[in-house]
Amino acid sequence: MSSDATPDPYTDPMAFGQRMQILRTKRGLSRPVAAGLLGMSPSWVKQVERGEIGMPKLPIVLRIAELLRVRDLSDLTGDQSAPVELFTGPGHSRLPAVRDAVNALTLNTDQAAPPTEHLAARLAKAWTARHEAPNHREVLGELLPGLIRDAQLAVRQTDSASARRAAQAVLSEVYSLAQFFIAYQPDPALLWRVAERGMVAAQESEDPHAIGVAAWLAAQAHRDTGPSHFDAADSMTLEALAYMERFLSEADDRVRALAGALQFEAAYTAARRGENGAAWGWWDKAKATSKKLPPSYYHPVTSFSRAIMGAHAVTVAVELRAGGESVRQAVAADATAIPSRPRLARHRIEEARAYHLDGQSETAIATLERAHEAAPETIRYNGYARRIVLEETESKHPARRQRAAVLADQLGLLAA
Template sequence: MPSSATPDAYTDPVGFGQRMQILRTRRGMSRPVAAGLLGMSVSWVKQLERGEIGMPKLPVVLRIAELLRVRDLSDLTGDQSVPVDLFVGPGHPRLPAVRDAVNALTLGDSDRQAPPAVHLAARLAKAWAARHQAANHREVIGELLPGLIRDAQLTVRQSDTGTDRRTALAILSEVYSLSQFFVAYQPDSALLWRVAERGMVAAQESEDPHAIGVAAWLAVQAHRDSGQAYFDAADALTREALAYLEPALPDADDRTAAITGAIQFEAGYTAARRGESGAAWGWWDKAQATAARLPSSYYHPVTSFSRAIMGAHAVTVAVELRSGGESVRQAARADAATIPSRPRRARHRIEEARGYQLDGQPDVALAMLAQAHEAAPETIRYSGYARRIVLEETESRVPARRRRAATLAEQLELLAA
């Protein structure tokens, strides 16, 4: 490697501070922004990155890892002896079968009769319901997806009319959306993007507003989760989707109104990740107004958008704005019992845990994570935020807290190689 080349934080024997600087730069994050989000001074970050001070203690290391969305803790620390995935969960046993179905061309199925679109739609609806009801939701949908993907692809291929083809494409797009829920936070980011892109193409060809909205909603999340350098792309996609959906909102059916509200919230979520408090809460207010027009019992099968979810969304906004006190206040107002989806309820508990951790209440944070594990173990196993909190508290000086965190770490198989 030429002496002028940038070292690779993943392979070169560089120190913690230099690794942090490389990873921060790759995220498109300035030093002042990083310092502000960490609650440290710019000079402290500068000294750390220059190697003028040593690697901080584990709680701070984990906050840096969360900020930079480091996948494996050793990418930041350089210690390869104990690999610890943070924002990527373990590869699910059903991942290869789902990957094969996504990659297949279905050309070998040309002699098989495709199922009618109405039957395929009914199977898809049952799959979404199963996902919301199951504690091991990845196992459930991982079993269903290969057949759904192949049948949806075949139904598109065998459509006789333009109308039939658009109907089948809308279904195929939503099957890819379900696939994205399965693939997310697993160790195959290329497959995640392939699924997201195919879902968007199928949705656009279907000309179905709801399908387009769902595909856009998931694509926004994929961009935002790729790091701060992709926030502008997430915002641009949000604006395009809302420009398409909002004009029809007054006459929209419940599911189209719900996907519009879900995208409105995503705009606020991205603003919160940027630290833009006014914009974040402004978008939350807009999404709240959209939720208010929905029936009280309505719950969107893909996004979970509903009246009931807005309290959980408020917790997320406060947490992303790094406001511990406001996070706790919003958590007290939100009613998790009204969230019918087990994985979504578990995610809400994780967000509450983040809020209590920010507010200096680690024991309550661990209690929330225990409730998340009870609601949906597969949700917490794949959550980088939950992993960070549990790892941090295994180093607690309080014996009871340390034992509680160690129990959770064991349940999550957190330190498994």
């Protein structure tokens, strides 16, 4: 390796500031940008990275960890005695079985594949089960291995071009379902492998819905990888929107909803960049698309609907770091209209981020408790929720500290 290569912050012991600088550089963030997002000055960032200021207190460390999307807190602090995973949640007990199903070749088998129509019906039931279950990862982890194997077999055993396209569409959306299970678990390579296979199968299917879903998920994967991938996220979103435009005049509600979901993804990425006008402009477009859907319609994959737009507004405001506006949108949003338990829990987490950003920590903790009631497996794997809970375990207010400690225990954050 070249002597001027970027060192790996996870191997040799080094100071907090050195780790912060290396991780910031790998994220593609300049000091001024990082400082602005942290609410600090560029000179403060420089002093910390040079070791002129010691490691900050936990609330600031957690803000830095969120910004740099570290795998666990010890990657930033260097303290390996009690690693705390943040944006990578714990590995689910069913992850190995799902991984094995993805990696299997299904070449040497005498098993006959189920009809594509049967697979599509099973897939629809799996999506319904996910939305209804508080332990949705457990439910998906049980269903996915069989669905993946059967969908792979269906593609291999087709006897015509049209049948193969139909089977590829189902396989693509099975991979999309798998991404909801694998996300934020400690196997990013598996997540990207499934995302890429889903996109290939979608393109082979020539089905606009399958293509839209695969692009929607790929854009999220790029955005969550960090600022250096924001352009890739935008490219994926805009290309998919341009492709789907030709179908919208005669599209069914599923395809129209996907266009709206992609418009919101553009808003989300713009908000992550700090582009206020672009973010709300794309949100307005998504809102207009939602009004073309029936009032009760709810897309089974993206959750896009009229009901979700309030939740989306909270996310845009939070990502723009607008505390007062975030709370205003949280108060205005109708959470009771969200029928999916995991999506409701995700919205509660976004509300908690809004209140925490606005300095309303007591309300933030109460809102995270409501997220846990809706879907424990959502909050357990959410880095933002974990960061807020950990920060509040250091609160100077005993009652708030106690509530945060209970949540931290429920989320597995106190395990050594």
